[in-house]
Amino acid sequence: MCIAGRSIISVTIKDIAKLANVSHTTVSRCLNDSPLISDKTKNRVLKIAKELNYEVNSSARSLSTKKTGIIGVIYQQELEDFGSSAYINELFLELRHNLETLQLDTILLEAINPDTFMSNTIRLIRQHKVDGFLLIHGQISPNDITYINEYDIPAVQVHFKPDYLDLNTMDYYITDNIRGGYIAAKHLIERGCRKIIALECSPNIGKEFEDRTTGFKNAAKEGRLAEEDCMVFKMKCKYLSAYHFVHEHIELIRTCDGIFAQADILASACITALKEHGLRVPGDIKIVGYDDSFYSTLVPPFITTIHQPREEITVKACNRILDLIKTDGEEIKSLEQEQIEPYLIIRETT
Amino acid sequence: MCIAGRSIISVTIKDIAKLANVSHTTVSRCLNDSPLISDKTKNRVLKIAKELNYEVNSSARSLSTKKTGIIGVIYQQELEDFGSSAYINELFLELRHNLETLQLDTILLEAINPDTFMSNTIRLIRQHKVDGFLLIHGQISPNDITYINEYDIPAVQVHFKPDYLDLNTMDYYITDNIRGGYIAAKHLIERGCRKIIALECSPNIGKEFEDRTTGFKNAAKEGRLAEEDCMVFKMKCKYLSAYHFVHEHIELIRTCDGIFAQADILASACITALKEHGLRVPGDIKIVGYDDSFYSTLVPPFITTIHQPREEITVKACNRILDLIKTDGEEIKSLEQEQIEPYLIIRETT
């Protein structure tokens, strides 16, 4: 099937114009649903467009509108380890999905090109390759942020909020980690725990884990646990770290009745290791995880955990970026900085 | 920092041309390292370009070259479950990384738009939004394949090879699953196993798992195992499936000395469940997994497994797609269809 000798793969508005006996300008207006055009011609043109299976040439449109319909999603290289970043990956897929719903395509990249060490963020902006950014990155470079702010590039920070920056100028949707830690500890205490260990992930990304510990301590104080009965241990967010921790501190752990693991993967490791020492969960010791990632329902007993409100975060972030792109700095946009509350999901480990 | 009153963010070749006292054509040639230009002007122009921090406007370039520098990577929606698709995700990140090394950006999408149920593949082609595709998808629609073939869109199938299609027209890099199954079983037999259970993942994507079973049986026959001593059980590729399987068939399993789990996650589940029944791995029963995903080194004992040659596959696929894009159907391209051999990694479960 060919139009004027050229394969159907590249139908242009001129082709449609010819068949509809109008100018290509009119076709363009029809396709963009301009109010200038009469319904009659609009319908006729759209029908032909459909018949020809027309799709806009996005380069051409971009060149003239300066919009690409593409969002750059920046992720953190170090999180490539899918084991310890299950939640981030779930987050990413949700973002991509939501963007698609909003008719936006997604370019995924690391902040830094691993070969040239140049900023991908800045490159994409200068190349006009994306309309904006979603940043799932706890340690984005200050340069990038400055650049984004200076040129007023639409961008929203998702999940992470780098604490080394003054982010007064950038939108973000993050979770309330203090609250999450608080809920977790409070739940343990309500279940009767009086001596609790918190497993804090380290290194800290932003203050994510530190905050969870803060919340944990707040609840402990509120529940009148003695200082020495709420201990905090830092470790890498890896299965083996928690696994070895349990083996190395088993005597201490035997004297405890609760563990707050700041990631489900750590909770899962604890359960396995405890089992090897003959300790029962939740009989001998109760455990609360964090994230509500797939780890929490991988092996029985399923893990009581803090649900990260990914649905809300991703939907809001995607809608927001779309807004920013559309208004494009016309109106002075107010800042959207929201901290969304996580909540407890009770399963079998408490 | 502004050039002619416009912010540095949009430096064009005309800006450079003015400063260098040449035509914009010359600038374009310099930037593209044309042999037509004298070294002297080339150096001068490039220096200025660098000073101005010039980056090409990719829409403009695309419009005129019909190349976008973007590859569409199509993944399978059902694989969103990161638990049971650890390997695919590792594969994807490697692909993205390699593409970036080749100066290609990556748009990630599902084959079908989940809202409109239209083909994303075809949309992107018609919109001229990508130069080609990498397909990590076992069940890509015949329509998409037909379209890709008909219009000669660069595309290479990675890891999967849909068996319902005549793929004589498309490049692919896949792994030899029959070989993988064979190696796994042979290793068990060499370690002294005489009664082995194979856990086959189902549903089958392509013939991936079926092939592994075929290889398994070949090795069993070669090792003179009795028919009834090499059993095959099908199950979902989920942790819990294998976990429950062990509990439900523990009496049978006690009579066995080897398990070939067709995914590391299944192997991991088996180990946990066996431990709960007091069976030791590898003492009482030996286990070989598949994929060499992060699951295989998550919990001790680390899993002996079949390494999927992801490095080779991804590098070859990315280089190939770049080739296809460059030559752009000029030369009649020969078909690249390679089946790459997986290999055994011995760890602690055998």
Place this chain on the structure above:
DNA sequence: GTGAAAGCGCTAACAG
């Protein structure tokens, strides 16, 4: 309501 014409930033054919 519709069309003619200009322009987005780049590449490429053609001329010199």
Place this chain on the structure above:
DNA sequence: CTGTTAGCGCTTTCAC
């Protein structure tokens, strides 16, 4: 070796 010119496909004034 370099410049002039046209054109990629679309949107957007401006005129009618």
